[in-house]
Amino acid sequence: xxxxxxxxxxxxxxxxxxxxxxxxxxxxxxxxxxxxxxxxxxxxxxxxxxxxxxxxxxxxxxxxxxxxxxxxxxxxxxxxxxxxxxxxxxxxxxxxxxxxxxxxxxxxxxxx
Amino acid sequence: xxxxxxxxxxxxxxxxxxxxxxxxxxxxxxxxxxxxxxxxxxxxxxxxxxxxxxxxxxxxxxxxxxxxxxxxxxxxxxxxxxxxxxxxxxxxxxxxxxxxxxxxxxxxxxxx
Numbered sequence: 506x507x508x509x510x511x512x513x514x515x516x517x518x519x520x521x522x523x524x525x526x527x528x529x530x531x532x533x534x535x536x537x538x539x540x541x542x543x544x545x546x547x548x549x550x551x552x553x554x555x556x557x558x559x560x561x562x563x564x565x566x567x568x569x570x571x572x573x574x575x576x577x578x579x580x581x582x583x584x585x586x587x588x589x590x591x592x593x594x595x596x597x598x599x600x601x602x603x604x605x606x607x608x609x610x611x612x613x614x615x616x617x
Numbered sequence: 618x619x620x621x622x623x624x625x626x627x628x629x630x631x632x633x634x635x636x637x638x639x640x641x642x643x644x645x646x647x648x649x650x651x652x653x654x655x656x657x658x659x660x661x662x663x664x665x666x667x668x669x670x671x672x673x674x675x676x677x678x679x680x681x682x683x684x685x686x687x688x689x690x691x692x693x694x695x696x697x698x699x700x701x702x703x704x705x706x707x708x709x710x711x712x713x714x715x716x717x718x719x720x721x722x723x724x725x726x727x728x729x
Contacts, residue, residue: 509659537716548621548708548720549660556716594659598716604673605718607659 507532511595511608518585518615526580526611528569528595536597538562538571538578543592543610552580552593585615619643621721623709629727635697638724642690642711648672650718651684651694652708660708666692699728 512527530536540552540562553562558573567582578595595608622641630636642649647668652660663682665673668689677684681700686692696703706725710718 539716541718541720546722548722549710549718550720551717554716596659604662604665605660607661609657609659 507536507597507599507604507606509595509597509606509608511593511611514592514610514612516611516613518613520587520615520617521584522615524580524582524585524589524613526593526595526613528578528580528608530576530578530595530597532576532597532599534599536599538569539596539598539605540567540569540578540580541594541596541607543594545591549594585613587615587617589613590615621709621711621719623707623721623724625724626722627725627727629729630699631729632701633698635695636699636726637693637695638707638709638726640692640694640709640721642692642709643713643719646711646713646719647689648712648715649686649692650708650710650712651692652710654706654708654723656705663694696726699726701728704728 508531537556539554541549542552543549553564555562555571561570569580592610592612594610649666651663654660663677664684666686684694706723708723710720
């Protein structure tokens, strides 16, 4: 079946530190991979996506590369800001596009 | 554009009571989803509508949960009777394409 596993939080970093949030997946076929972000008091919103192996999704300084050989889609940012404090969810949708599978979320706290 | 609207924002009820949540999706979005997000977990799909038809309700506890989407626009999710384990955030999402979901801010339900 399909599933997503991401690192547990919370992750606490100082401003301008490097961020990595690990995500691995199990899926049949060729899923599309996503990172969604949930800022305090708001709904989830799409941060970036990659639809095939070796694709790199990027947005707002965040990047993630679809690695089929390691079934991973780790989220990275070179220099985090306080405003990046949020919960980050890794997700996949199967190649039949019928259902999203979300990871459990990783809370990021960035301190000034 | 206006986002996905949900109400109420918070609800506190006692077990065995009934509760209903309302969702107004983004105009023109044919697909509407209800997710349950238990604290510390990722969103879990309860039901997916395509216009006013049900596409997937495999994880909806049908003995107590019901949902409808009359006229293919607004939707309501009802729990009757509620149990303690129903305490969660109930998220509504809509989409034009199945790769990008737009989420509302959710309804936080506490069952005492």
